[in-house]
Amino acid sequence: MQTVAARITQLRKQQELSLRALAEGAGISAATLSQIESEQSSPSVATLEKLADALNVGLAAFFVNHREPPEVEIFDLDSRQSFPLKRGGRLVPLAANERPTGFDPIFVQLEPGERFNEEPYGLVGKQAFVWVRRGCAVLEFGDSHFDVCETQCVYYDPRKQHNWHNTSNSSCELLLIRSK
Secondary structure, three states: OOOHHHHHHHHHHHOOOOHHHHHHHHOOOHHHHHHHHOOOOOOOHHHHHHHHHHHOOOHHHHOOOOOOOOOOOOOOHHHOOOEEOOOOOEEEEOOOOOOOOOEEEEEEEEOOOOEOOOOOEOOOOOOEEEEEEEOEEEEEEOOEEEEEEOOOEEEEOOOOOEEEEOOOOOOEEEEEEEEO
């Protein structure tokens, strides 16, 4: 299994993009991308999402090796490679292996006090849908805050500055689906 850094480099080269061109497309510095690709630093979730947008791939493309997708793909959540968050939470890309779709499903587990990303961020996709599977989380959206609890759903524009924050004393689980 390739590392996330090696996969980013491979996808960039497959699309014949220079390091600087991908960095500009993702809205990050070339120095940051260079550090990520050389495994000197780990990308944040927001940075991974920006890179996926710039490469026009789903987040799962960073975690899987290319193979011809079967007509029907069934997998177990625990069998997918995950990206650890700072306080023990995790992000699990749920997209089919390299299957082109118009959406990118992601499972997110946030531990108490954990934020999806350090700072609010915006993306390229026009729509995001989140279903809170377990617990409660706060959607920080611009200057507003929305409490979203178990079994509730929310649609929002991910191009605007936003973030998710678990302000409760127990972990929460989110199913995030964003348009490409």
